[in-house]
Amino acid sequence: MLVMTTRDALHVPYPASASSLDARTAHAAGRFVLLDDAGADAGVPRSRLYRGFRCELCAPQHGSMDDFDNAVDAALRAGQHAVVLADYEWGVQRALPGGQAPAHGGGDLRVWLFETCEHLDADAVSGWLRDCDRRVSAPDDLPDADSASQGSAPSVAGLLDCRADVSYEAFEHAMSAIREALEAGECYQINYTFRLHFATFGSPFGLYLRLRARQPAAYGALIGTLPGTGDEAAVGGSSGRPARWLMSFSPELFVRHVSGILLAQPMKGTAARGATPDADRAASDGLARCAKNRAENVMIVDLLRNDLGRVARTGSVRVPALFETQALPTVWQMTSTVEAALPPARGFAEVMTALFPCGSITGAPKRRAMALIDTLEASPRGLYTGAIGWLEAPADGRRCGDFCLSVAIRTLALEAPGAIVNAPLADARARPGRMGVGAGIVLDSEAGDEWRECLLKGRFLSGVAPGFALFETLALIDGTIRHRERHLARLGEAARRLGFVCDLAAVNAQIDAACASVARGTVHRLRVELAHDGGLTVRSGALAPLPGHPVDVFLAPDAFGTVPGDDPLLRFKTTRRARYDRAWQAAETQGGFDMLFRNARGDVTEGGRSNLFARIGGRWFTPPVADGLLPGVMRAVLLADPAWQASERSLSPDDLANAEALLVCNALRGAVPARLRPWPGVGGGSSLAP
Template identity: 30%
Template structure:
């Protein structure tokens, strides 16, 4: 192997352990690269990996989906146009702490599916025919998305990892490819003679608000369709594990657990077993590969159907990526949410799909694909939870409402908070500022650290303040509209910064009025007081919620062309309360 290319090899794993603690495991400077380019070379390559591990070395790399035929000749796959090895492993003498850092930006063109929605429906119909004939119980049907990539692939990995917040992410730089994986799914973990698998089947989109999120989570939990899909995979895994497990040790300690990720909820189960003492790497792969969650039941017939309906090889996607230690500990993910970049051409490929059963519908499955692909576009920056409160003569206005909203958002973003500590910090600040009116900002970082700061404010005058209307709409799918955080890019991008303008009135892509950049909207119309519903794309302000609870205001969709019909308009929030406004140019 070219020495220069060998020096470029870098593998960075961030896999959760049994306690869900993530400690980076990094490999550089391989002593040897073991590669299989043909099916008949796969078994020998994995035996060489096992020999290296038995000799005291670490092994890290991947097995592509198309390697399956090496373990079972009846596992048919598409082998043409696969521009990467079937097996690739580096052999290393140690784990290093030589971590990369995001050095540059990157650019991605728009992701283009390799088939249209109409073609997807036709393929879906073919699968349904097989299901009705009972040739299989479930088919994991996947498509490819393509884009052109330029720039720093590790920066892309950091962004994808952040957007997915998954437990089995990794970055693999081989001689010719970058593999960027933000997988939430564990294929298998082997430690002290035990094997753990965590098949993932069943997906639901995250809600935008705390309430919608709870509803979507519960709908997935109660979904019989998703439970059937998940149980089919669990049963198949149990059957697979029997080949390498001690008799009677295959167990299902967890069934239908709902896991939360930034863009989706996933239904996950856990299957465990005690391994036979003579089980080796090749035995594990022969028993389990490819993951049941990426094929269906029975595997052989289902993989025939997959070959019939899919138009290109899967490659690393839905294969396995991981590492093995000299202590015979091994951990591999199922490479979903994974992008493979060809260095020379910049071509990037992303596989995505879902399990189809007899109860599935084409529209739902296609929507699920789009939901799973949303992570590719989710550029999530660092932020803090924020509560801005009115402190008047040592007393917080709507204190409980602010804390409840904070708890809801912390649960939504999986941010750890210690409420007793937060209350104590706020109380200490209030006890030191018992005279006057202050705006107090409570900031909670993504790790749970707390900061409180405040400043005196002058009471708003009763005179009307001038505001203007945003020149372009907000997109109501932006989740940061529904949670108060320091990520205010959506507001900054739409705020008009003309001199003497108090604030900017926002509206969405359906020409519905939403809120101001720093407060909610209330209007008087026909003798009643209205505020737009949260579903239009706005923050559920604490003062707004209080006024709704007291039935002082009510929700109503308000259109841009309604502006001239209102008797009066107010900017409201819990710090300034009611501020009368008038719109410039109306």
């Protein structure tokens, strides 16, 4: 039975009354879909932006599709605009014998209906994305106002803690099971996939812009909630974990229909791009000639020819292009083209039933491969390897309108902020995310090669630059770096979690070279800065002594705002620190050393360039990292020193005012006695703007 829904858990029998539909769609009014052709020529409006969400039509998981087809057709003829989202498991459920449910649950074929669809060129898409990014990003995440790139640079956004949901040993075990099935003649090829899990920081628009620049795709998609339109609505999901945002950067066409012609372009066969033009050409030529990849590709071409033949005019299926190589930013892909003529009486639902899911992501024979995949994979695919695209109203007497669907590979699903459970990072502003990767397995496939191919396909995600660098500031005293091991350990851990390339041996070598250039008997600061791609910059400068002890510190006035304690990046020493630099520089104008920030609860967190300790009741306390601060090197030294007997607890401004003693610390200055002074003008009507 056809159902009309406005959310995963809400089902309304079709047709629903207009009044009930309006009430039930109110919470999802801000939902939008951008179908983004990032490779379109300038001035050519090939992207589509859908807004004004009305409702969702869900196809049945078994039985006749006639009611669904008729409902979609009626909505399109009434002037609504359709976006198609097909979960891989919807195709599995219809293919498995006897109505058997997939191991990880069923999926949906959904048609979302919208009031408007705007056709945009590349410049309009970029401008709209940047505008949304600026509207939703935290001020600390936006490019510096004085930067020449302010008008075009995305906000700070990226990933951390990226990991596979299967181990290499589990992957090998699955490969062994697949090999047994292949040797038994059950299949010729099986496409095995697994999920990468991660957390994201920054705005979804900023992340999409950064990934889009890295992987411009003809079949991109961004699905979420417009700024300023209320809470984020669910846009999909699996296993009770609804996605709030979907991002796809697919280079692969599933099937396109234009005026009676069906076109499919399966991708099968991958090779890494070369580091030089000659190496790149060699990689492309090698892929084109590779017997293994050609064999895999032709298997899928034959599969699609058979699928298309189920709905095509007899004798119309042909293969105009075979074994072409297509350049993507990180890989070469082998692509072939299959065409067929669609009879006028065939509808969209018939085409989907015959073709979905795409054979390039199942294996061959298709139904048996899908059944084996269902027993082997550790988690549901969801929209990954399903389809995303558009559908228009029928014309010219045809039952099926024009449509275009991608194979939803290189596709991310992001959950609501703060939904991370039992993860290394549990910050309220970090979003859990997942993306699938996979490989086509044939009889002569080697587990190590296929594992590396999967990781290669995920490189576009793990290699995205977040818009900042990591750095450490070290004290070089008489030729020796103080707390060197702690600095390098912190840098290495931050690089690992944030996906930075980091060669600690190279870092050590550059530090040694910098130390050798500085005269002994002096005190210098050494700044080591690590770019996302592993680039290193080491600078040194003389460190002037402090004018005296104790140093003065101030509580940051309201103009500086509060620190978002749930910001995951506060735990890392990054160049995203303009607010902090303004604070200690403002303190210096008043003869002070630093300015102390507070979080939204009013607890004191840290200074612009130092951590804080307060002695209360004869014991030293420092704010916990969870309150929103950088775990400084000197802070760690003091906490580990039994002589200090220091521990963590939240500190209020009253705690500081009544403390027996205060000190601030960093790796450059060590532990420095401090006194709290009022900020000039606070309470008197004046303040210093940051």
